[in-house]
Amino acid sequence: MSLNxxxxxxxxxLHQYPELSGQEVATTARLRRWLTExxxxxxxxxxxxxxVAEIGQGASQIALRADIDALPIEERSGVAFSSxxxxxxxACGHDIHTTVILGAALQLKAREASLPGRVRILFQPAEENFGGAKRLIRAGVLENVSAIFGMHNEPGLPVGAFATRGGPFYANVDRFVIRVxxxxxxxxxxxxxxxAILLSSQLVTALHGVASxxxxxxxxxxxxxTRIDGGNTWNVLPEQVELEGTLRTHRGEVQQTVKARVGEIAAGFASAFNAQIDITWYAGPTALxxxxxxxxxxxxVARETGYETQHAELHMGGEDFAVYLQHIPGAFVSIGSASPFGLHHPAFNPDEALIEPAARYFARLAEEALQHI
Structure with missing residues (x-):
């Protein structure tokens, strides 16, 4: 059987049998079996x-990471191997990421004797709820690792396209719940x-003006x-309305400015309407x-392996690969997947043609990175 x-x-x-964050028991068993074989x-x-697997020997060590969890979405892609x-x-392509890094591991194993160091392979759970990276770091997976690399498929790029950037890339992610x-x-x-409904409506309008x-x-x-919940019948004004949403930023100063302004606006509305407004912030991953x-x-290395490379735009999504980069240096990259529907869409369908070239890329990246630590 060919690699592809x-x-x-x-x-x-993997796509047929997805598992949610922290529940990836069968996925873990499959990976363990395939790697052991x-x-x-x-x-x-x-x-x-x-x-967590390891290939090679010696003191120099880098890591490759893939995420393995899925999303609570009912699939509508129409593919023969649907969930x-x-x-x-x-719906985010973590099955693609996992397979790419599996392919890189197979190639690295084939030339293990000539590797100038060790490559640690991380198949990380719970990326979607932003807990998996911290879990692996607490377990000690970054010990003696000098650099780490990972990827996300990018449906807006064609197959064969590659993008990344130095410095900030993915955003700080904050979730908020406002109870009026x-x-x-x-x-x-x-x-x-x-x-509370009138107040909440005006509050939403005011909050959307903060960014601009x-x-x-x-x-x-x-x-x-992103969510408004209040009332349960047609002829009663409810006492309470709950709003939920997200804030995305790349700089800590901007993040704090917006949070403070949201608090000020809420306090002003509460005073004006003689109401109570409580805000709870939930921190997601920091900026990558x-x-x-x-x-x-x-x-x-991407250019050497045949990719059309470009400088990535700032990404407003969150990614808990950022946590690894708070501990050791490395790079997160985008590889084109040419899906007509975007990430987290029930009809998301990345082009499988990206898998083998990306696997070969990461094997070469790991090998060359070991020579440049």
Missing amino acids: TQLIAWRRE AGIALLPYDLETGV QTPGVMH TGKGAHAARPHEGTD RNVNTLDSVVLSV VNDERWATFATS
Whole structure:
């Protein structure tokens, strides 16, 4: 069986049996079996899900990382190998990422005797809920590792395209929940209450003006209210409405400015309406900041292996690969997957033609990086 045929078969099996963050038990078992059958050594870290393997010998060491979890989405891609798990789908392409790094591991194993060091392979669980990287780091997987590399497929780029950048790349991710508490009343007698729905509506409008009116237009920032929940019948003004949303930034100063402004606006509305507004912030991953040297190096290797390389634009998505880069240098890269539907869409369908070239790229990147630590 050719490498490409094997990798596509593995990818399709992973795609058919997706598992949510922290529940990747069967995925872990598959990876352990495939790696063991290839003669690749597994490291005995204390992990409920996820796999860590190692190839080579010597003091120099770098790491390659893939994420293995899926999303709570009902698949509508129409492919013959669609998810067999109701309500769960690899809608972000982690099955692709896993297969790419599996392919790199197979090639590195084939030339293990000539490797100028060791390559640690991280198959990380729970990327989607931003907990997996911290879990692996606590287990000790970065010990003696000098640099780390990872990827995300990019549906907006054609197959054969590659992009990355030094410095900030992916965004700080913050989730917020705002609880607006007024005074319930009969819908025909609104003057007897404090209308939490009216207040919430005006608050949403005001919050969406923060990014355009309180932040320098040259700074990247997105603030989105994504959920509104209030009321349960047609003739009652509810006492409470809950808003939820996300803030995305690349600079800590901008992040803090926007958070402070949201608090000020909420306090002003609460005073004006004689209501109570409570805000809770939940921190996701911090901004992903690529090492300038390794980003340049990764681009150079991509060009050598036949990719059309380009300088990546700032990405407003979150990625917990950022946590690794807070501990050791490295680079995260985008590889074109040419899907007509974007990430997290139920019809997401990346082009499998990207898999084998990307696997060969990461094997070469690891080999050459070991010579430049």
